[in-house]
Amino acid sequence: MTGHILIATDLSARSELALRRGLSLAKAWAAPCTLLYVVDDEQPDEIIRDKQGSVSRYLEHQITTLLPEGAPRPEVLIRIGDIHDAINKTAQEMRSRLIVMGAHRRNILLDVFRGTTIERVLHTGSTPVLMAVRPVEENYDAVVFGVASDPSSKHAIDTACAMGLVSAAQLTVVHAYTDLAKVQMSYAGIDPVQVAQLSGEHFNMTAEKLYEFLSDTMISDRNYRLVFDEADPAEIILKVAGDLDADLVVVGTHGLTGLRKVMLGSVAQSVLRKAHCDVLAVPPVE
Structure with a gap:
């Protein structure tokens, strides 16, 4: 496995989980990695200089404490500026294959109006982001893919496989769909038996298309469990993930083309905000 790993920290306990995960992946991939901290540039120069020195010393000590045996020691990088912009610029400059970040601090009001840091990184960047939530184990044991049978979902599946994140895991694929015809027929007063029959046909067609879609992904030769239901996509993904631990x-x-700068897919956004496990969010191919 090759490719640079960028670990972004805000010095919180949540970011320590990201550091542990990033160091573990760097060891597994034998990959170079960088630990990045961004200093807000809207501060006096003296404070910025003091913070650069103190943060650098703290991070070097943290690396010494947490570095797994045999893992490459990451470079510590302190940058000044806007957080999400600095993260994306650094990832681009270093051609990072993955950005690892800790879970966001939940603030409902700020999340609604500004989005979380991870969301803003994904809004404006093209590098996959791994949100580290759980204590690090050697491998991921149970992985849930949320798919929509489109190129973005295929790219997400293939990216996770290519990174080796799911090689030792039990896999579950979750797909949510909406049977609009059933809703329309119900409102039109069509016989419930006929509605159920047509709904069953739609279910079978959906399953057939989903298996066809998955046959063109990197899990085609893997054993996986398929869950698909008429439900809200984010809710069913989170429910299945919770049920399976x-x-x-x-x-x-x-x-979404021009809207990508201002909004994230609502499914990914909900999963990132509510998941109680690690989340790999993969932007579409540009």
């Missing part, structure tokens, strides 16, 4: 959820962010 999954330690990783993989989703595509489904960027």
Whole structure:
């Protein structure tokens, strides 16, 4: 496995989980990695200089404490500026294969109006982001893929496989669909038996298309469990992940051309905000 890993920290306990996960992956991949801290540039120069020195010393000590035996020692990098912008610029400059970050501090009001740091990184960047939530184990044991049978979902599945994140895991694929015809027929007063029959046909067609879609992904030769239901996509992904005690959820962010700068796919956004396990969010291919 090759590719640079960028670990972004805000010095919180949540970021320590990201550091542990990033160091573990760097060891597994034999990959170079960088530990990045961004200093807010809207502070006096003296405070910025003091913070650069103290943070650098703290992070070097943290690395010494947490570095697994045999893992490459990461470079410590302190940058000044806007957080999500600095993270994306650094990832681009270093050609990072993955950004690892800790879970966000939940603030409902700020999340609604500004989005979380991870969301803003995904809004404006093209590098996959791994949100580390759980204590690090050697491998992920139970992985849930949230899919929509589109190129973004295929790219997310293939990215997780290519990174080796799911090689030792039990896999579950979750797909949510909406049977609009059933809703329309119900409102039109069509016989319930006929509605049920047509709904069953739609279910079978959906399953057939889903298996066809998955046959063109990197899990085609793997054993996996398929869960698909007429439900809200984020809710069913989170429910299945909770029921299985999954330690990783993989989703595509489904960027929307010009809107990508201001919004994240609602499914990925909900999963990132509510998941109790690690989440790999993969932006679409540009």
